[in-house]
Amino acid sequence: MPERAAVIDLAAVRDNVRHLVELAAPAAVMAVVKADAYGHGALPVARAALEAGAGWLGVAHISEALPLRAAGIDAPLLAWLHTVDSDFSAAVAANIDLGCSGWELPHIVAAAQLLNTTARIHLKIDTGLGRNGSTPADWQEFVRLARQAELAGAVRVVGIFSHLAVADEPARPETDEQLAVFMRAVAQAEAAGLRPAQRHIANSAGVLSRADTHFDLVRPGLAIYGLSPFADRTSKSLGLRPAMTLRTVVSVCKDVPAGQGVSYGLTYHTAGPTTLGLIPLGYADGIPRIATGGPVRVNGVTYPVVGRIAMDQMVIDLGRAALVAAGASMIGAEAILFGPGDDGEASADEWAVAAGTINYEVVTRISSRVPRVYRNAVPT
Incomplete structure (x- = not known):
């Protein structure tokens, strides 16, 4: 992959x-x-x-x-x-x-x-x-x-x-x-x-x-x-199944002290000693720069993006408890931004809310820098 x-x-x-x-x-x-x-x-x-x-x-x-x-x-x-x-x-x-x-x-x-x-x-x-x-x-x-x-x-x-x-x-x-x-x-x-x-x-x-x-x-x-075209109806309620899952891996995982600034503009500072995880997707990959707070799921837990989304990367605050539970490091762990929701991952709709846009834009803008991987290419 x-x-x-x-x-x-x-x-x-x-x-x-x-x-x-x-x-x-x-x-x-x-x-x-x-x-x-x-x-x-x-x-x-x-x-x-x-x-x-x-x-x-x-x-x-x-x-x-x-x-x-x-x-x-x-x-x-x-x-x-x-x-x-x-x-x-x-x-x-x-x-x-x-x-x-x-x-x-x-x-x-x-x-x-x-x-x-x-x-x-x-x-x-x-x-x-x-x-x-x-x-x-x-x-x-x-x-x-x-x-x-x-x-x-x-x-x-x-x-x-x-x-x-x-x-x-x-x-x-x-x-x-x-x-x-x-x-x-x-x-x-x-x-x-x-x-x-x-x-x-x-x-x-x-x-x-x-x-x-x-x-x-x-x-x-x-x-x-x-995806649902209605603001008040989910894909599942319409009998639809989202086809795209956007995923990557945690590329950096590091301990930082309280007050650590995160990303351009330093709009976020850590509330206490914690662990930051770096997610190697950014607005050059089609993730809206404005979508701070967008959900990223790692090891069954969903974390919001903190600080500004940059061209190539974004940051999530893992917290010390999460790091200990994961066994000292999450480097290489799968990080899912959105998918069909089968495993509790977020939806494109939630990223649309974080970006103040619509789900159409979230999936359509994923750039060619992100490879497409096809599953079930042959009908069964």
Whole structure:
């Protein structure tokens, strides 16, 4: 095992996907593997998700989709976030579906014409999130142009989609408002002659809490990795299993007197004689610098990080009693920052609280300096 590792349990990914497939049925599941599968590794996760019944894969950028195709994955694959420098020709040539908000349409048409083929596109309507997607005011003209391109053979409109803004807060009314806008947009597209087979708007929170958002296809991301999108519901309560365990070993263990300062700024001083343990993970590895107090589990005991987290390391206060119980030194002992909770380790949610952020960010930001180690790569 490497001295630092993000251990990814692909059996957990498969279990989570199977659960989501069951919840979403009869809608198909698009496993969202953008951002290197939320830090878990796009290719291994994509394969595991497809093995477990996902029918589609989704990424943000074409540059994330092309390596999946190059690795031999031929499942339906959607990329939806583009710039003027996006390689539409490469995407069309690789049979990658493209999200289209309006401005991209002539670029996609040009790429299809250059290749003498038909591009597959999903039209996006902005139902209230305010990011990409056609505004309702521009929608009918956008639909007219898309239908025109379809009749010319340059594109095939296979989907219409949007994205939910507050589905992680199920009591809020904006989700109902977004659904109403979405359904009007679909009706307008169909009235113009389009026949999209895939209507999709549901993210993880939508899949887990709003069956009326499922339509033909759902796009879970966070839930695939076993994490909860809700502030008041745990992974376990949702039938999910966290797939990532972040672990290392204690690299230094030393006795210090009372009043010893710890880390930059000396924001922490020891209350009495104690033992400090050095954990060789820091913000260069993706641990938020602000997450003082984050939990680290060593030999079955959880210790909070004390002092500021540095670029490469952080410190925990082991206490004298802990050191004696461990038999004089903990150097080399396994240190787990977060995991599925099976052995009492902390969760990514607890690190999110310590950092004042969300669990999405905690797992996604784990850097490439931390090797990924895969377990259960072969389905059983």
